[in-house]
Amino acid sequence: MTIASSSSRGIRPILSRGARVASVRPAQQKIEIPSFLLPGLSVRHQSSSSDPSKRRDKERYNYNTSLSFSDAPDPDHVHWRRVTASELTSRKEPPTRVKMLIRDFIDDSLYNPNYGYFSRNATIFTPPKEGFDFGSFADTAAFQEAVAERYEKEYGLEPTTGQTGGLGRQVWHTPTELFKPYYARTLLSAILQSYKLNHFPHEPLVLYEIGAGNGSFMVDSLHFLKQSHPEIYEKVEYRIIEISASLAKGQKARAEKEGFGDKVNVINSDFFKWDGTVNGEKKNGEACFVVALEVFDNFAHDMIRYDISTLTPYQGIVAIDASGDFTMIYEPISDPLIRRVLAYKRLLPPSPSTNPPLSPPLLYSNLLRSLYSSLPFSANLSQPDFLPTKSILFLEHLREKLPNHRLLISDFDTLPDAVEGRNGPVVQTRYGGSMIPCETFLVKQGYFDIFFPTDFELLRDIYSVIMNSPSQSSTHTVPSLTSPSPSVSKPSIKENMKTKTQRQPLSSDFFSGVQGFRRRQVNIYKHDEFINKYGDQQEIIEQTNLKNGENVMKQLYDNAKVMF
Numbered sequence: 001m002t003i004a005s006s007s008s009r010g011i012r013p014i015l016s017r018g019a020r021v022a023s024v025r026p027a028q029q030k031i032e033i034p035s036f037l038l039p040g041l042s043v044r045h046q047s048s049s050s051d052p053s054k055r056r057d058k059e060r061y062n063y064n065t066s067l068s069f070s071d072a073p074d075p076d077h078v079h080w081r082r083v084t085a086s087e088l089t090s091r092k093e094p095p096t097r098v099k100m101l102i103r104d105f106i107d108d109s110l111y112n113p114n115y116g117y118f119s120r121n122a123t124i125f126t127p128p129k130e131g132f133d134f135g136s137f138a139d140t141a142a143f144q145e146a147v148a149e150r151y152e153k154e155y156g157l158e159p160t161t162g163q164t165g166g167l168g169r170q171v172w173h174t175p176t177e178l179f180k181p182y183y184a185r186t187l188l189s190a191i192l193q194s195y196k197l198n199h200f201p202h203e204p205l206v207l208y209e210i211g212a213g214n215g216s217f218m219v220d221s222l223h224f225l226k227q228s229h230p231e232i233y234e235k236v237e238y239r240i241i242e243i244s245a246s247l248a249k250g251q252k253a254r255a256e257k258e259g260f261g262d263k264v265n266v267i268n269s270d271f272f273k274w275d276g277t278v279n280g281e282k283k284n285g286e287a288c289f290v291v292a293l294e295v296f297d298n299f300a301h302d303m304i305r306y307d308i309s310t311l312t313p314y315q316g317i318v319a320i321d322a323s324g325d326f327t328m329i330y331e332p333i334s335d336p337l338i339r340r341v342l343a344y345k346r347l348l349p350p351s352p353s354t355n356p357p358l359s360p361p362l363l364y365s366n367l368l369r370s371l372y373s374s375l376p377f378s379a380n381l382s383q384p385d386f387l388p389t390k391s392i393l394f395l396e397h398l399r400e401k402l403p404n405h406r407l408l409i410s411d412f413d414t415l416p417d418a419v420e421g422r423n424g425p426v427v428q429t430r431y432g433g434s435m436i437p438c439e440t441f442l443v444k445q446g447y448f449d450i451f452f453p454t455d456f457e458l459l460r461d462i463y464s465v466i467m468n469s470p471s472q473s474s475t476h477t478v479p480s481l482t483s484p485s486p487s488v489s490k491p492s493i494k495e496n497m498k499t500k501t502q503r504q505p506l507s508s509d510f511f512s513g514v515q516g517f518r519r520r521q522v523n524i525y526k527h528d529e530f531i532n533k534y535g536d537q538q539e540i541i542e543q544t545n546l547k548n549g550e551n552v553m554k555q556l557y558d559n560a561k562v563m564f
Contacts, residue, residue: 074321077329085300089113094445096322101335103300103389105318106425106441106450110298115446124213125151125173131180139548140555147173175410175560176217176293179553182540184220187408190534190564191289192229194406199287204235206288208402210271211295212240215251222260238263239278243270272393276401283402290398290405296459297411297451299390302338303421305330305381306356309373313342313356314381318442326442330381337389344392344462353458357385357422384421386452391459395466407463407522409563411454418453425452456524456561463522523564528554530562 076097083098085107092114100108110117127150137143175183195205205225212218218238225233238260242248248268255264265278276284303316314330315338321327333339345354355363362369372378398405417437418424427438429448441450525533531554535541544553 074319074327077319077321077327080319085111091115094320094324096320096324099317099319099329101338102303102316102318102441106300107390109443109445109448110300110450112445117446117449120446125177126214127177127180131182132178134544134546134552137546137552139546140550140552143546143552147178174213174216174294175553175557176220177214178556179544180216181220181223182535182544182553184217185224185540186531186535187217187291187293187410187562188221188224189536189540190530191291191406191408192232193534195232195289200232203287204237205232206237206239206283206286208239208241208288208290208405210241210290210292212242212251212266213247215240215254217291217293218251218264219254219258219260222258222263233263236263238265240264240266241271241274242266242268244268272397274397274401285404287404288402288406290402290407292394292407292409294411296388296391296394296409296454299388299394299452301386301423301425301452302335302341302389303384303386304333304338304342305384306358308358308362308378308380308382309369311356311369313385316384328442337393338387341387341389341392341462344465345458347465348458348461351457353455357383384419384424386421386423386425388423388452388455388459391454392462392466395459395463399466399469407563409454409459410527410560411456412451412559413453413456413561414559415451415453423453423455425450454561456563460522460524460563525562525564527557527560527562530564 077099080097080099083095083100083104085100085104088095088108089112091112094108094112094115108116111119113119125147127147132143132146134143137146191207192205199205207221209218218240222233222236222238225236240248240251242251245268248266252261252264252266255261255266267274267278276282304313305316306313313333315333315335317329317331319327319329333342348354362372373380398407415426417428418426419439419441425441427441427443427448427450428435430436438448531541541551541553545551
């Protein structure tokens with residue numbers, strides 16, 4: 001995301017265990033889906049060009065790339081302009097005759113202010129003002145039914161006819177909203193434990209929230225501090241970095257309404273462009289806590305694939321022709337951010353997250369890869385490998401602007417119905433009360449949500465490398481991370497994986513802060529483990545128990561993790 005992606009989002013719903021959905025109410029009616037939304041169907045498209053010779057009048061498999069065996073990009077694509085998502089923000093309609101990196105395609109699809117998905121289709125679910133009375137529900141099913149009833153009462157179901165064709169906005173259920181105020185208290189309890197140990201009473205508690213949505217975490221946290229920790233509340237400073245002007249305005253109004261206007265500072269800015277100042281004052285020297293709740297799942301990813309015979313990586317490019325059809329193009333790695341992410345991964349111990357996504361026999365044997373490549377109809381490229389490039393860019397910017405922070409992240413580590421590939425996204429839209437999943441991210445811009453699982457172990461390790469390295473500003477440039485392509489390594493992958501010391505560092509200056517590889521003190525918890533560790537048994541956990549003894553807050557998000 002530009003942090004549009006984070007700031008206009010909250011945690012997505014998992015109201016059926018292990019799945020992320022936008023509505024808990026099953027659709028009862030038969031749904032007729034517009035043909036352009038069906039990923040598995042061929043669709044006839046016609047070019048907007050006035051030249052009949054340039055019009056496409058044939059069946060295309062634009063939204064299901066696995067069905068096409070002979071599709072090739074328009075030969076004129078070499079003349080098309082390379083664009084980024086930021087260059088398309090002023091456009092009223094999706095572009096044609098352009099090429100862009102996959103992260104730019106996803107950013108544009110989700111966050112373009114004129115046709116992006118979140119600019120018109122997403123709303124955050126709002127529970128009763130005081131939260132749900134969990135002890136009044138017989139079991140989890142009864143709680144889910146109550147949420148569904150409130151959902152329908154507040155938002156209704158969109159008709160499946162008419163101009164909109166049943167394409168409804170997403171209404172996201174977040175743990176902060178569903179388990180108000182107990183989820184926020186659990187997260188804040190973890191922060192307070194660290195704050196009291198290292199900073200209290202000499203330094204104020206400084207909290208940054210990246211993308212605060214409706215402001216519920218902010219309100220619940222400050223109420224908790226005021227009631228239970230008045231000595232900390234007296235000096236607390238709460239700062240929100242929010243890219244959405246409308247959300248920022250709402251957060252500021254809610255803070256004023258709740259009586260926290262003097263404690264809360266809402267910074268209406270894209271985090272990636274934030275200069276590190278608050279009211280014109282640099283804040284990069286102070287100790288602080290940074291909270292990102294379900295922000296990382298909508299950070300756009302890039303996609304690479306490896307040549308199976310040589311293990312050379314190629315970056316994926318989306319080409320959009322004159323009729324709006326999509327084609328994938330693969331080219332040698334040239335993007336500096338992709339190179340940098342691959343460079344970080346090469347510094348880490350070998351693991352399924354850092355190696356090319358191939359089976360071990362192919363990964364370690366040049367002979368087997370050569371034999372496999374010579375087989376008829378064998379693939380010449382590996383399965384897609386989705387790289388969390390915007391997530392890594394977020395960590396680098398955090399290191400640069402707030403080096404004395406401590407980071408708390410909550411997000412999904414696994415997702416059902418994902419697109420093929422390592423860390424592949426889920427692509428879906430809501431139509432007439434039902435979720436329509438897709439098997440590719442090459443879908444009509446603005447109509448589909450695209451979100452990724454987070455590889456927490458990989459994120460933690462790269463975060464450790466970044467935080468143990470000098471900031472980029474201290475070295476002025478980072479040429480070693482953006483010059484030699486990681487694809488030119490000649491030794492076999494088996495030789496390169498023998499020991500950590502055999503991996504050649506890309507820059508003695510940039511990585512001089514890493515004495516061997518060591519992890520920062522960063523822990524990863526499953527959702528229920530985190531609640532058990534930091535949630536007070538009497539004040540938090542027991543308050544979310546149902547009549548039958550089930551704890552709904554621990555049960556519903558079993559595919560989420562917390563990094564702190």
